[in-house]
Amino acid sequence: MDQLDTGGGNRTVVWDLVLVGCLVVATNVAVLVPGVRATALRTVLGVPFLVLLPGYALVSALFPRRNAETPMAEAGKTIDSAERIGFAVGLSVATVGLVGLALSWVGIGVGLLPMLLAVSVVALAALFVAAVRRYRCRSDRRFVPRLPRSRAPSGPSVSGRTNALLNVAVGLAVVVAGVGIALGTTGLAVNGTTVSGLDGERDYTELSVLAENGSGAVTAESYPKTLTRGESESLIVTVGNHERDRTTYTAVVRLQQLGADGETVVARQNLGRFRTTLAVGEEVRQSVRFVPSLAGEDLRLVVLLDRGSADAVSLDTAYRAVHIDVTVTSG
Numbered sequence: 001m002d003q004l005d006t007g008g009g010n011r012t013v014v015w016d017l018v019l020v021g022c023l024v025v026a027t028n029v030a031v032l033v034p035g036v037r038a039t040a041l042r043t044v045l046g047v048p049f050l051v052l053l054p055g056y057a058l059v060s061a062l063f064p065r066r067n068a069e070t071p072m073a074e075a076g077k078t079i080d081s082a083e084r085i086g087f088a089v090g091l092s093v094a095t096v097g098l099v100g101l102a103l104s105w106v107g108i109g110v111g112l113l114p115m116l117l118a119v120s121v122v123a124l125a126a127l128f129v130a131a132v133r134r135y136r137c138r139s140d141r142r143f144v145p146r147l148p149r150s151r152a153p154s155g156p157s158v159s160g161r162t163n164a165l166l167n168v169a170v171g172l173a174v175v176v177a178g179v180g181i182a183l184g185t186t187g188l189a190v191n192g193t194t195v196s197g198l199d200g201e202r203d204y205t206e207l208s209v210l211a212e213n214g215s216g217a218v219t220a221e222s223y224p225k226t227l228t229r230g231e232s233e234s235l236i237v238t239v240g241n242h243e244r245d246r247t248t249y250t251a252v253v254r255l256q257q258l259g260a261d262g263e264t265v266v267a268r269q270n271l272g273r274f275r276t277t278l279a280v281g282e283e284v285r286q287s288v289r290f291v292p293s294l295a296g297e298d299l300r301l302v303v304l305l306d307r308g309s310a311d312a313v314s315l316d317t318a319y320r321a322v323h324i325d326v327t328v329t330s331g
Contacts, residue, residue, distance in 0.1 A: 014134060017060060017127050020053050024123050034280050038244055052085075053125040055092030059084055060130035066143045070291055095122060107218040110207045112242050113281050121269070136237075188208045206240035206283070207305050207320040218285075231296045237303055241278035248277040252304045252313045253288050255328075257296060269293055271301075274307060295328045303307045 027049040030042045063084070087316050099118045099152050102112045108114050134142055211234070213222040218236060241247050257267040271290035278284060303319040313323055 014131050017057070017131050019057055021124060021127050024049065024053055024120050026126075028116060030122055032110070032281055034244065037280075041174070049119070051092050052088055053092065054095045054119055054126070055088035055090065057123045057126035057130060058091045058095065059087045060143075061126045061133060063172075064130060064133035064137055064143055065141050065306055071088045083243070084319065095119065104220065107220075109206075109210070109220065109238060111283065112204075113239050113283065116252055120294055129169050153156065205243060205249070205305070205307075205320055205323055206238070207302055207303065208238045209301075209322055209324060210236040210238060213235075222325050223324055224301075225326050226325070227292050227326055228331045229328050230331055232289060232291050234289045235301070237274075237288060238283065238288070239276065239278065239305065240283040242281060243280065248275065248278065248308055250275045250306050250309055250313060251286070253290065254302045254304070255290075255292055255294055255326075256300050256302055256323075257294050258298045258300065262298070267294060292328050295330045297327045299328050300325050 023045065027045040027105045028035050030039070036042070096115075098121060099122065100115060103110055103114050103118060137143075148179055208220060209223050210218045210220055211224060212218055223235055224233055233302040235253075237251055237253065239249055239251065241249075253268040253271040253273070256265045257264045258264065269292065271292075272288040274286050274288070276284050276286065301324045302315065303322050304313045304315060305320040306317065307314045308320050
């Protein structure tokens with residue numbers, strides 16, 4: 001095992017890790033602080049946060065040694081700075097996607113705040129591991145970050161002009177894919193259970209319907225699809241405020257029976273209503289218990305959300321709405 005080198009050079013070999021850590025913290029400030037989140041700084045910091053920073057932290061943790069000392073070098077290959085960045089972009093996209101899947105699996109849901117905090121924790125933890133591993137390398141083997149500088153070509157190599165162009169093309173493709181994933185995780189409906197509409201590209205309200213499964217875990221996949229008339233049921237309505245200001249919401253839960261055209265509401269039952277006021281970035285989960293009195297296969301559970309303390313909320317006027325197709329048996 002390489003011995004820890006405590007020479008003065010240790011002060012300069014982690015400047016890139018410190019920079020990435022500062023950018024991660026700055027992104028959290030730009031997204032969460034009301035006076036800052038409405039500025040362009042949120043976008044400027046948000047894009048690299050999603051498609052570069054977590055991956056760079058992971059690459060640094062995996063490869064703490066200089067290029068010639070990486071495991072790939074033993075097979076005659078090296079990782080130059082450009083390839084490190086390429087790996088970082090790919091790992092960032094994978095990390096954001098996996099974090100989103102993990103949050104959905106544990107029942108937290110894919111929202112702005114949980115995604116921001118979870119990705120930040122992964123990135124900061126990887127940065128800590130990277131710093132420790134670099135410090136444990138001998139100074140002659142340790143990776144030392146340097147700013148790029150021009151140099152004369154030295155003939156064909158792994159990083160020749162052709163491969164460099166291909167690497168750039170692949171990197172751009174991954175960036176585009178990462179931006180698409182990032183946009184998808186901040187405002188699209190999934191299986192009809194989540195609505196997170198966007199206002200002016202920056203502000204939105206998250207609305208989702210969850211339920212407990214057999215083990216007691218709360219997940220989006222556990223919402224009821226087959227109910228029995230006269231028997232008590234429950235669901236959990238989640239509202240997240242990602243607007244610019246503290247907001248009051250009114251939510252109404254209804255059971256609607258549809259006509260032959262599948263659109264016209266021919267009968268309805270009010271199942272519950274609640275009102276809540278949320279600060280910016282705050283989320284609430286409200287359990288709603290109900291006993292369905294309608295029966296049939298052409299039914300849907302509808303959750304309507306309006307801003308303010310509106311007494312009447314309809315599908316046409318609701319700020320956000322989500323529905324679940326259900327079947328109610330006669331028992």
